[in-house]
Amino acid sequence: MTRARRVVVTGMGCVSSIGTGVEDFTEGVKAGRSGVSEVKAFDSSDFPAHLGGEVQDFDPASIVRVIDVADWGRTAHFAAAAARLAVEDAGIEFDEATRAATGAIIGTTNGEAPSVDTLTQQWLDGGPSTISADVVRKIPAGNIAAAVSVELDLHGETVVIPTACSAANYAIGSAADKIIAGESDVMVAGGADSVNRFTHAGFLSLGAVADGVPRPFDRDRTGIVTAEGGAVLVLEELEHARRRGAHIYAELLGYGLSCDAHHIVHPDAESIAECIRKAHANSGIDAGEVDYVCAHGTGTPTNDITEVTATRLVFGDEHPPMSSIKSMLGHTMGAASGFGAIACCKAIEESFLPPTINLRTVDPAFGDGIDFVGSGARTTEVRVAQNHGFAFGGNNAITIFGAYSDREPVGAGGERR
Numbered sequence: 001m002t003r004a005r006r007v008v009v010t011g012m013g014c015v016s017s018i019g020t021g022v023e024d025f026t027e028g029v030k031a032g033r034s035g036v037s038e039v040k041a042f043d044s045s046d047f048p049a050h051l052g053g054e055v056q057d058f059d060p061a062s063i064v065r066v067i068d069v070a071d072w073g074r075t076a077h078f079a080a081a082a083a084r085l086a087v088e089d090a091g092i093e094f095d096e097a098t099r100a101a102t103g104a105i106i107g108t109t110n111g112e113a114p115s116v117d118t119l120t121q122q123w124l125d126g127g128p129s130t131i132s133a134d135v136v137r138k139i140p141a142g143n144i145a146a147a148v149s150v151e152l153d154l155h156g157e158t159v160v161i162p163t164a165c166s167a168a169n170y171a172i173g174s175a176a177d178k179i180i181a182g183e184s185d186v187m188v189a190g191g192a193d194s195v196n197r198f199t200h201a202g203f204l205s206l207g208a209v210a211d212g213v214p215r216p217f218d219r220d221r222t223g224i225v226t227a228e229g230g231a232v233l234v235l236e237e238l239e240h241a242r243r244r245g246a247h248i249y250a251e252l253l254g255y256g257l258s259c260d261a262h263h264i265v266h267p268d269a270e271s272i273a274e275c276i277r278k279a280h281a282n283s284g285i286d287a288g289e290v291d292y293v294c295a296h297g298t299g300t301p302t303n304d305i306t307e308v309t310a311t312r313l314v315f316g317d318e319h320p321p322m323s324s325i326k327s328m329l330g331h332t333m334g335a336a337s338g339f340g341a342i343a344c345c346k347a348i349e350e351s352f353l354p355p356t357i358n359l360r361t362v363d364p365a366f367g368d369g370i371d372f373v374g375s376g377a378r379t380t381e382v383r384v385a386q387n388h389g390f391a392f393g394g395n396n397a398i399t400i401f402g403a404y405s406d407r408e409p410v411g412a413g414g415e416r417r
Contacts, residue, residue, distance in 0.1 A: 007176045008404055010246040011090025011234030012342045013082040015063075017053045017227060018328055021085055025339075026346045029325060030377045032357045036213050036225050036330050042117065042197040049209045052195045053227025053330025066151045073112035073138035076147035078230030078335070079192035083148040086188065090234040090246060094153070094186075101184040103156030104148035105175045106232075107167025107191035109333035109391075111141035111160070114196040144192055148232070156184055165296070165331070166389030167191050168231060168338030169397035173255035175235050185240040190232030190341075193333035200226050206265060208300050214331070216297035216324035216356055217304055217372045219363040224298045227330030231338030233345075249345040250401040253384070254283030260394025267303060267390055272310035275396040279386065280314075283400040289384050290320045290400075292347055294340040294354065296388040297324025298331055307388070308366045320386075323356040323373040337389030337397065344385035344401045353378045 014020065017035025018028030028035070038044075039052040060069045060077035064084050069077060083104065094102060115138045122131045141160045149158045157178065161170045168191030175189035193199075203209045203226060210223040241248060256279030260268040280287060296307055311319060325343050326332075332339060343354050359374035387399045 005180050005182065006238040007179050007235050007252040008238050008241050009233050009249045009252060009345050010236045010241050011086040011092065012249065012345060013085025013089055014229065014231045014339060014342055015055055015058060015078050015081050016229040016329055016339060017055050022089055022342060022346070025342065029328065029343055029354045030352060032328065032355045032376055034213065034328055034357060039195065041114065041195045044200070047200065047204060049204060049211065051213065051225050052200070053225055053332065054195050055229055064151050066153070067147055072143060072147050073115045074194040075108060075112050075192050076144050078194065078228065079106050079144045079232065080147040080151040082190060082192065082230030082232040083188050084151055086232040086234050087152055092186065092234065092244070098186055099153060100155045102154045102186045102188065103158050103178065103184065104145045104154055104188045105157065105159045105161060105171040106145040106148060107161045107163065107171040107334045107338070108141060108144055109164040109167065109193050110196065110199050111144065111162065112139050113198045114194050115139050117197045148188060152188065154188065163395040164391035164393065165333055165336055166391040166395050166397040167334040168336065168341065169255065169387065169389035169399050172233060172235070172252065172341060172399050173257070173397060176252050176255070179235060179237050185237040187235045188232060189235060190230065190338035191335035192230040193228055193335050195226055195228040199333070210299060213358050214299040214327050215358045216295070216299040216327050217362055217366065218359050219361045221299045221301060221304060223300050225330035227332045229329070229332045229335050229339065231335045231342055233341055248404045250348045251404045253285060253400045253402045255279055255397065255399045256282055258396045260396070262394055265392050267306045268394060269306050269309040269313065271394060272307065272390065272396055273313040275398050276310065276314045279398040279400050285384060285400065287314050288318060290386050291382045292353055292385045293320055293322035294344050294385060294387045295322045295324045296390045297326050297356070299326060304363070305365055308370065317369060319370045321353050321371040321373055323354050325354050327357045327359065337387055340387040340389065341399060341401065344387045347382045347385055348401060348403050351379060351381050353380055353382070
């Protein structure tokens with residue numbers, strides 16, 4: 001039987017409220033840095049909540065080399081900048097054949113919602129005759145991945161996946177499938193979203209926005225803080241990476257997907273548990289091999305208890321440490337599981353557990369025996385890391401990363417693809 005092509009992570013790039021570039025971001029995670037601040041992107045005075053995870057003083061022109069930033073929206077800026085940083089981190093030079101097959105798959109929740117906000121205000125101020133054609137051109141969500149391909153001069157599949165807050169994991173899994181199928185040796189994948197009035201108002205209307213900083217897993221948690229950024233990974237077929245002497249952060253062992261088909265905003269624990277099991281089976285691992293879970297961990301009362309219920313259904317009493325980097329970043333929507341993927345790869349490479357900040361008192365409803373890493377980042381070996389992404393509509397996506405070995409994949413359990 002022909003062995004499946006293996007997929008490794010050879011480059012990572014990010015623009016976030018706690019750091020730009022993988023090293024600065026990692027230092028921010030280790031330090032438990034908070035990127036939550038007063039919203040500046042729009043006037044929040046009419047709202048009861050005024051905090052956001054904004055990337056302050058973001059200048060895309062200082063990072064990108066090809067695209068004209070005036071032609072693209074803020075979310076596309078995040079995606080293109082993160083992708084440029086990821087490719088530079090990977091140290092990859094595309095030849096003509098590789099460039100022809102390499103594509104960009106980017107996830108998002110609200111696309112270019114800031115541009116929609118701008119058009120709405122123009123309409124309100126002066127009517128339809130005053131709306132800007134230049135702003136209209138920035139709105140299509142497909143621009144987000146297109147900006148990446150234009151920036152990097154890629155000619156392969158260019159796709160935006162709009163499965164909301166699990167979208168980056170969907171993108172990573174889809175990109176890996178292209179490599180495993182032999183359609184490409186290199187793919188660029190991740191997610192991007194922007195802070196905007198529309199998203200902020202929408203989550204407020206659901207009663208899901210925190211009355212202060214985000215407190216995942218805390219007894220007194222009250223909701224999310226909307227946030228932004230871009231997180232992109234370079235995925236590469238193992239032998240291709242070896243031939244060029246690439247640095248390998250981790251191996252993408254596999255992923256799992258499920259859809260609750262249950263409720264538009266209320267997650268289902270059984271479906272999430274099944275998604276975890278699918279991810280383990282696809283990755284060739286047993287539950288007991290997971291050393292760390294990068295939780296979806298939004299900080300809403302409903303999400304956190306549902307997520308813990310789901311993980312207990314899989315792990316039982318042998319539950320691995322689980323933390324939420326949303327405690328630092330806020331909820332970056334379509335980029336969230338992209339940031340989680342980067343945190344997982346760095347946790348594996350540098351042997352540490354990312355912390356859950358703002359955690360004062362663990363909710364007793366979770367029961368005993370789960371380490372939420374609430375006292376700060378901690379040094380420990382991480383061989384296998386599980387990255388969660390859950391979204392409205394019940395769209396669940398989980399990616400599994402493992403320590404790279406030039407002999408065999410980490411997993412010793414089920415059948416790998």
